[in-house]
Amino acid sequence: MLYILHPRDSVVENVDKMLNCGDPSYGGAMYGCTECGELKFVPFRCHSRFCPTCGNKYSIDRTTAMSFKIINVQHRHCVFTIAEELRPFFLKDRELLNCLFSAVRSIMLRMFHKDNKTECFTPGFILVLHTFGRDLKWNPHIHCLVSEGGLGNSGLWRSKTHFNYTFLRNAFQTALLNEISKHLDTSFKKVKASVYKNQKNGFYVYAKPNRCKPSAVIKYIGRYLGRPVIATSRIDKYDGENITFHYHRHEDNELITETIPALEFINRLIRHIPEKHFKMIRYYGIYARHRKSDKKLNHAISKEKHGILLSFNSWRECILTSFGYDPLTCPKCGNTMVFLELYHNHKRVPLDEMYEKVMAKAKGCRSPAFN
Incomplete structure (x- = not known):
């Protein structure tokens, strides 16, 4: 349906990234619990500014970078x-x-x-x-x-x-x-x-x-x-054909609710x-x-506070702030899971000393899951 709008190359690239965001076939990272041996695979994100999830992370990163210069x-x-x-x-x-x-x-x-x-x-x-x-x-x-x-x-x-x-x-x-x-x-x-x-x-x-x-x-x-x-909170309804969203009109701040065909909504976004x-x-x-x-x-903002602010921009902190849960908390025992290894298209990629240290920590746990 997108190609009916004769999209630009950058549109095709960003939409394709967004549609495949979080697809495990594109690789990801494996985490494990050193207490009970529970494993968790976290797929890579697309990092597209157009993606509702990754675009929000991009905005946070850019906002923080700007604040450091002020x-x-x-x-x-x-x-x-x-x-x-x-x-x-x-x-x-x-x-x-x-x-x-x-x-x-x-x-x-x-x-x-x-x-x-x-x-x-x-x-x-x-x-x-x-x-x-x-x-x-x-x-x-x-x-x-x-x-x-x-x-x-x-x-x-x-x-x-x-x-x-x-x-x-x-x-x-x-x-x-x-x-x-x-x-x-x-x-x-x-x-x-x-x-x-x-x-x-x-x-x-x-x-x-x-x-x-x-x-x-x-x-x-x-x-x-x-x-x-547009924030996802401004999208009110989708019935399969039309999308309803709202905004406050700039001239008089009056609340306006608009319903338009889905194709028109997509066209307004991708431009x-x-x-x-x-x-x-x-x-x-x-x-x-x-x-x-x-x-x-x-x-x-002093240089001492730079590291503190950057730590709040991590993937883990963004998920915790946006959705209210810690993605690295073990669902079985509640322990914090540790990073194990990366996968690209399900092919294991060896890591440097950090990887070796993490694996050594995982192998030394009580659970036989890592042995």
Whole structure:
């Protein structure tokens, strides 16, 4: 049924991965209980961002990685949107999505550099591309998490709480239209003129203060920047032909329930699968640099806490958090099971010293299951 929609190669690859996620024939890991000898085979996952299970793990990993870069200053969440008549161009030619990043990057740096041309204050900001609206329709826009301040050439930090909305709207419109013009032929000139005529105040940019404190940065990033296209909790019903889901309309926050054919629902979802190797999250300013002077900045999360946060991102912790049970607890005696060996397509793969140590521990148990 999927091929009726003439899917892109990246769609076929991700859907195929998702359908085979957790299939034991693709291999997995064997765990054993050192107390009673109970064995448990855990199949490999697909690691596709489109998969409901693996996509959630991907979002958690990306959110944690972003939080490590955040410096200990106030941040602001900005949203850059485009004119509705431009959306089909990005759907037809996905290379144009790079123009969104380039346009936002240029105006954010320009806004800070205008404060002092000598110091050339540079903020730290993270750009995340969302191609979906709450109704799952194609609506590419950029979420930006930017520091309310920048680092100057002399190492001086200057706070910045006033964002010029008029500049952001007009500058973003001009920068984006110029970027698109570089990639399209002269036929785009008519569309460009029409956009300027219809959008006299520039493109809508949300940049109001939202109290994004460093102490709450992980929760904030996860909520606004790391979310998937649709959470399974928003899917209400499937009767074999139609799918019912709900969302809160952006304009007035009214609860909307929509029922559409399953094929249309699938079509809305798969169009948001990015091309292979396309980066949906990009770092700019001081978050993209690796200068010695930038290392002196105080980060919101200390290096000592990095290991603690990463430990919560493990497969075991994610299952425990999401489903409320420990996958490595022995179903017979309740003891914690130990890793034994890996299988790829049911072919045993020898491991290094860690494998030898684990096997030695298993063989030394009271149960004859490992002997």
